[in-house]
Amino acid sequence: MSIKLRLFLILALSTGLVWLSAVLWIEGSTRAQVEKVLDARLSESANMVSSLISDHRIEVGDAASRPATITMPASGDYSRQLSCQIWSLRGDLIGASSGAPSSRLAGREGFASSQIDGEEWRVYSVRNDDLGVTVMVGDRVSVRDNLVYDVVAGLLWPALVILPLLAVLIWISVGRGLAPLERLETALRARSPSDLSPLPAGKAPREIRPIRRALNSLFSQLERVRRTERDFTAFAAHELKTPLAGLRMQAQIARQARDDDARAKALTAIELSVDRTDRMVRQLLDLATVEGDENPPERFDLSDLCVEIAASLRQPAQARAVQLSCDISAELSLATNRFLLFAALRNIAENAILASPQNSKVRLAAWQDEGEVIIQVTDEGPGIHPDDLPRVTDRFFRGRATPFQGSGLGLSIAAAAVIRLHGSLTFPTYDKGQTVEVALPV
Amino acid sequence: MRLLIVEDDPVLSDGLCVGLGMAGFTTDPVTTLADASEALQTGDFGGVVLDIMLPDGSGLDLLTELRSRGDRIPVLLLTARDRVRDRVLGLDAGADDYLGKPFDLDELSARLRAMLRRHEGRAAGLIAWNGLSLDPAAQTGRLQDRLLNFSRREFAILHALIEHPGHILSKSQLEERLYGWQEEVESNTVEVHIHNLRAKLGRDFIRTVRGLGYRLAGEDGT
Numbered sequence: 001m002s003i004k005l006r007l008f009l010i011l012a013l014s015t016g017l018v019w020l021s022a023v024l025w026i027e028g029s030t031r032a033q034v035e036k037v038l039d040a041r042l043s044e045s046a047n048m049v050s051s052l053i054s055d056h057r058i059e060v061g062d063a064a065s066r067p068a069t070i071t072m073p074a075s076g077d078y079s080r081q082l083s084c085q086i087w088s089l090r091g092d093l094i095g096a097s098s099g100a101p102s103s104r105l106a107g108r109e110g111f112a113s114s115q116i117d118g119e120e121w122r123v124y125s126v127r128n129d130d131l132g133v134t135v136m137v138g139d140r141v142s143v144r145d146n147l148v149y150d151v152v153a154g155l156l157w158p159a160l161v162i163l164p165l166l167a168v169l170i171w172i173s174v175g176r177g178l179a180p181l182e183r184l185e186t187a188l189r190a191r192s193p194s195d196l197s198p199l200p201a202g203k204a205p206r207e208i209r210p211i212r213r214a215l216n217s218l219f220s221q222l223e224r225v226r227r228t229e230r231d232f233t234a235f236a237a238h239e240l241k242t243p244l245a246g247l248r249m250q251a252q253i254a255r256q257a258r259d260d261d262a263r264a265k266a267l268t269a270i271e272l273s274v275d276r277t278d279r280m281v282r283q284l285l286d287l288a289t290v291e292g293d294e295n296p297p298e299r300f301d302l303s304d305l306c307v308e309i310a311a312s313l314r315q316p317a318q319a320r321a322v323q324l325s326c327d328i329s330a331e332l333s334l335a336t337n338r339f340l341l342f343a344a345l346r347n348i349a350e351n352a353i354l355a356s357p358q359n360s361k362v363r364l365a366a367w368q369d370e371g372e373v374i375i376q377v378t379d380e381g382p383g384i385h386p387d388d389l390p391r392v393t394d395r396f397f398r399g400r401a402t403p404f405q406g407s408g409l410g411l412s413i414a415a416a417a418v419i420r421l422h423g424s425l426t427f428p429t430y431d432k433g434q435t436v437e438v439a440l441p442v
Numbered sequence: 443m444r445l446l447i448v449e450d451d452p453v454l455s456d457g458l459c460v461g462l463g464m465a466g467f468t469t470d471p472v473t474t475l476a477d478a479s480e481a482l483q484t485g486d487f488g489g490v491v492l493d494i495m496l497p498d499g500s501g502l503d504l505l506t507e508l509r510s511r512g513d514r515i516p517v518l519l520l521t522a523r524d525r526v527r528d529r530v531l532g533l534d535a536g537a538d539d540y541l542g543k544p545f546d547l548d549e550l551s552a553r554l555r556a557m558l559r560r561h562e563g564r565a566a567g568l569i570a571w572n573g574l575s576l577d578p579a580a581q582t583g584r585l586q587d588r589l590l591n592f593s594r595r596e597f598a599i600l601h602a603l604i605e606h607p608g609h610i611l612s613k614s615q616l617e618e619r620l621y622g623w624q625e626e627v628e629s630n631t632v633e634v635h636i637h638n639l640r641a642k643l644g645r646d647f648i649r650t651v652r653g654l655g656y657r658l659a660g661e662d663g664t
Contacts, residue, residue: 234523238495238543241522242451245544249457252547256464266460273453398450398497 003181007174012167019159023152030151034144039111042082042124046137049084050128053135058095070097081143089132105136113141180208188215196223235396236284239407243277280407283347287395287409290343290417299335302366302373303328309346309364313353322356324349327365334373336421336440344417344425347410348377348436354406355381355434368442375438376428383434389427414438443488443558443578443601444468444619448478448504449520450496458491458550459622465551466581466594470622474498482508486618487515489558491550494521494532502535509536516561518554520545555579562605571604572661574643583643590642595620596635603648603658612655 049070052058058070070084085105086095093102106112106123114121123138187199198216247270254266306326310317317324334341345364352362360380367374384392388399393415396408411425414436418425423440445462449455450473459469470485472478475498482490494501505517516539519532524542532540538557541550555578559567569576576583581597583590592600602611602619613632621627636656640648649659 238522241543242454242493245520245522246451246454246457248544249454249461249547253457253461253464256461256547262460266457269453269456276453 004174004178007178008167008171011170011174015166015170016163019163023155023159026155027148027152031144031148034147034151038139038144038147039122039124042111042122042137042139043126045082045084046124046126046135049086049137050126050133050135053086053095053128053131053133070095081139083138085136087134087136089127089134094133105138109134114138180205184208184211196220196226232395239280239396240277243273243280246273247277276407280409283407283409283413286343286347286413287416290340290413290420293337293339293420295337295339297336298338299333300338301330302332302334302375303330305338305342305345306364306366309342309349312346313350316350316353317362320353320356321359322353323361324353325361325363327363329367332366332368332373334440334442340417340421341438341440344414344421344438345375345377347413348438351406351410352377352379352381352434352436355379357381371442373440373442375440376435377437378430378433378435380433384427392427393425411436443554443598444470444486444622445554446478446481446485446487446490447471448475448490448496448501449473449493451493457547461547462491462551462554463594465547466578466597467551467554468598468620468622475501475504478504479507482513482515486615488619489516489518489554489561491518491520491554492537494519494523494528502532505532505535505537514561516557518550518557520550552579569601569604571607571658572647574604574647576600576604585643592639592642593635595631596639596642599632599635600639603656607658608660610651610655610657615655 049058070086082097083100083105084095084097085093085100087104088094093104096102101116103116105116105121106114106125109125109127112123112125114123120141121138122141122144123136125134125136127134184199196219198219199212204212250266250269250273254263254270257263257266303326306328310324310326313324316322349362349364356362356379362377362379365376365378384399388397391397392399393411394408395412397412398406398408415425418438418440421440423438426437426439428435428437443466445467447455447458447462447469449458449471452473455471455473459471462469470481470487472481473496475496478490478492481487492501492505501519501521505519508515508517517537518539518541519537520541520543521528521532522543524540529540538561539553541553555567559565559578567577567579569578574583574585578601581592581594583592583600598619599616602616616632617627620631636648636650646659649657651657
């Protein structure tokens with residue numbers, strides 16, 4: 001349900017409810033007032049008739065004759081609705097107003113209610129001991145109801161006209177009240193998906209401002225993410241196009257070369273370039289997977305993982321005659337995302353192997369230390385230049401002293417994976433080679 | 443023509459050196475901006491092939507620095523970032539030409555020749571002097587309807603001399619045009635190549651200026 005409809009219904013229903021209770025209240029109080037006034041009139045009329053009889057200004061018959069006709073004192077329409085009976089104390093009807101019922105109106109003195117011919121009556125009786133008569137004046141309750149109904153109807157008719165008018169006004173007002181929201185909606189709908197600029201700063205109601213702020217902050221975050229992605233794509237394209245340019249150049253050289261030696265050299269360069277491009281594509285995929293991987297943690301032995309890494313790096317290790325050793329206790333196990341840790345350690349170890357001199361060693365060691373598992377990869381290479389350390393995990397950043405042409409992604413992947421494992425990646429300095437340390441919470 | 447190649451990718455750099463060498467250029471490769479800057483201050487290069495993304499910064503910075511100190515050396519930018527905006531940025535920074543990776547070796551050679559030709563103030567692809575017309579693309583010459591073939595180094599010497607026909611070039615200046623840094627300079631080679639050139643062009647085409655070097659004979663025979 002739209003906010004507009006919801007607001008409209010709430011306002012319309014509550015307005016209707018207020019009107020209804022006002023009508024009920026007025027009806028109640030009108031009825032009480034009418035009863036009071038009419039009761040007073042009843043007793044007044046009865047007493048007046050009684051005193052008129054005493055003064056002989058009204059003649060009443062006796063028991064034998066027909067009852068005399070009494071003319072009620074005139075006072076507006078209502079008087080005609082009154083009926084009067086005069087009974088002798090013996091129980092004979094000796095006088096009645098025209099239209100009064102023939103049966104006795106009430107059985108006792110004072111106010112009484114009675115049923116006559118199926119109709120409800122309100123009666124006041126007064127006893128005139130001097131003349132030995134009882135005067136009864138009464139009116140039909142239905143007449144009283146009509147009076148109250150007239151008052152209430154007088155109120156209800158204008159309400160029936162006013163309520164729809166009010167509904168229209170409420171509908172328009174709600175619409176106007178929600179106009180800022182609608183403007184926001186229109187502004188958002190009109191945007192192209194690529195438009196992440198902040199919303200126009202103009203005036204806005206207090207309730208809209210937080211929404212605008214939240215949206216703007218979301219937009220700027222999205223913009224940042226998109227820029228990072230765009231930069232990343234541009235970098236990736238550059239990094240892939242460079243080896244492609246090398247491949248094409250070497251292929252042309254191979255075709256144009258006049259001697260076999262030059263051709264063989266160009267073909268070797270092509271192979272090397274294909275290997276490196278392949279590695280870069282694998283690392284780009286690794287990076288994407290590391291950032292999106294949602295595998296649940298599982299428990300595994302670290303030494304098994306290490307053996308697996310060593311197996312996957314056999315080829316580059318053999319090519320440089322690098323010996324990869326695992327120095328990990330067989331009992332050391334971890335409960336974490338196995339894929340992420342594998343990706344991190346594999347890339348660190350691969351970098352270590354590629355940075356190693358011929359015939360050297362790369363050592364993988366791990367131990368537990370006060371709620372942390374420390375894993376170190378140490379090589380005997382030249383190490384990372386101290387000036388490069390702050391940027392070494394940046395994507396596509398290659399150190400200035402790299403003896404090999406890496407993609408600049410290995411340590412970025414490791415860093416991304418370690419962050420997702422809530423661990424830390426550091427580069428402790430020792431006197432020889434380069435050590436990369438991964439610390440993971442247990 | 444001697445070129446400085448500024449490219450950090452070893453396979454591509456090697457390809458550029460070998461490929462451009464086959465097209466008659468002498469090349470010196472460097473991998474960083476710092477090395478490039480140093481090489482340009484010490485060496486005598488006819489042009490620069492410059493990558494933009496380098497390990498120690500952007501090639502555009504080097505270009506801006508060159509132009510701001512008044513160096514008019516022709517520069518061809520070589521980069522993977524080849525959207526219009528990047529090209530405009532590169533050309534406005536002072537580049538003479540722009541080529542996106544990956545590129546064709548023959549196109550690169552042709553663009554380099556065109557760039558160097560414009561730098562020398564020539565529009566035609568052929569260079570003519572004293573009845574000789576030289577074709578840098580084919581590395582051949584034509585003298586009175588006779589087609590002449592030259593070795594790479596012979597052509598390089600002749601090309602160097604014909605660029606500024608009246609100027610005297612010393613032996614070491616010519617050697618610099620012949621050899622990259624990695625190549626070992628053989629003694630007497632300049633003399634040997636001049637000798638061979640004279641055999642093809644006639645004795646008096648190249649004059650020896652004793653104690654100073656070599657120059658081409660003037661069109662009036664001086």
